[in-house]
Amino acid sequence: MFPLDHAIFSDSDSIDLDFWDLGYTDDLLGRFQGPMEILQTHEQPRNPVEARYDLARKQYSHLYQCRELISGYPDIKDILVVEMDYFEVVSVKEEKYLSTVGLGPCLGICARGWTEEGECFLGLAHLSIQPPRLCLEQLTDKLKGQGCLDHSIQFFVIGGMKSICEEEGSGSLESETEILELSNEFNIQGVLFNLVEREGEPFLSVIISETCVYYTRDQSFAEKHYRISDTKLIGCSSSDDEMSFESCSSSSKCLF
Incomplete structure (x- = not known):
């Protein structure tokens, strides 16, 4: 794990989290x-x-105050990246970090869990149109399948794009609302929503480690060398869990 003083910070990460004056x-x-x-x-x-x-x-103000969500990114050149609509679970013995890039209206759902022996597993999903509950359940099942204790599993959610014009819909509001409502059931520790407020702004990258979750709009991170994860599609049933990437992609059992 890189110490926080080795994380890279940039002007684009100076995100004002006090979005609106709560005047009502x-x-x-x-x-x-x-x-x-x-x-x-x-x-x-x-x-x-x-x-x-x-x-x-x-x-849900307490979820927005989570100190494990850190602006910046670790100074590394080789990182496993999860693509949109896919998820991955790995041991920190194999990968110290998991990442996803290009988050606009999508949500990055990050997870951690520990086995009885103390081994840590990381999980990450890049959620677009799928129901948040489905994604949380799949990550939970996968972590438990790796031996993680149920009470040790934690979630952190970052992303989403605000739309305040009714004719444009409500952006990612419905997914964000569902995430917040599920926070107790799935032990969601922290959230940051709407860091990208409109189309054309630099999209978000999210990186989870054993100790914290980084987020950045610095495009130089997305340009670094990384490897695409051989992940599973969000929405494939548990019976598809051992299928290959290609067969799962075309499976009629996918729920979306």
Whole structure:
């Protein structure tokens, strides 16, 4: 594990996490979750979608304060990368890091677990359209299949893209909301959402190690030498778990 003082930081990683001023009461925010209505206030009312982002951040504020989520990246030239819609689980004896790149509206779901003997396994999924619960369940099953104790498994989720225009949909809001609602069931320790706020911004890279999770918008990381993981598709049933990459990709049992 690289000490944190060996991590690389850049100006593009100076991300303002205080996205919005929470200027409304809970009662007012609650009203935004119902039918659209015109609110008589002295200020310009918030878009209902933007208000839902505010409320979710307020309700689960402890998850946004996780100290294991670190801006920057380790100074390494060889790293295993998980592609979009795939997941991987490896022992730290084989790989010290797992990474995924190009996160915009997608979510990077990171996992760690330990066996009874103290061996650590890392998991990572690049989630796009699949249900978050399905992905969390698959990573959990894979970690437990490697001998990780159920109570030792932890999750961290980074990514997503905000859309506050109703005609453009709600961005990744629905997936983010589901992740937050599942936080107790799946021992989710920390989240960071909407670090990329619009198309055209540098996309996000996420790297998990045994001790922390890095995130960066520095494009020089994505340009470093890395290896593509021979991973499984998110959504393949457990009976497909031992299938090859190619056969799983074309399997009719994939759920999406």
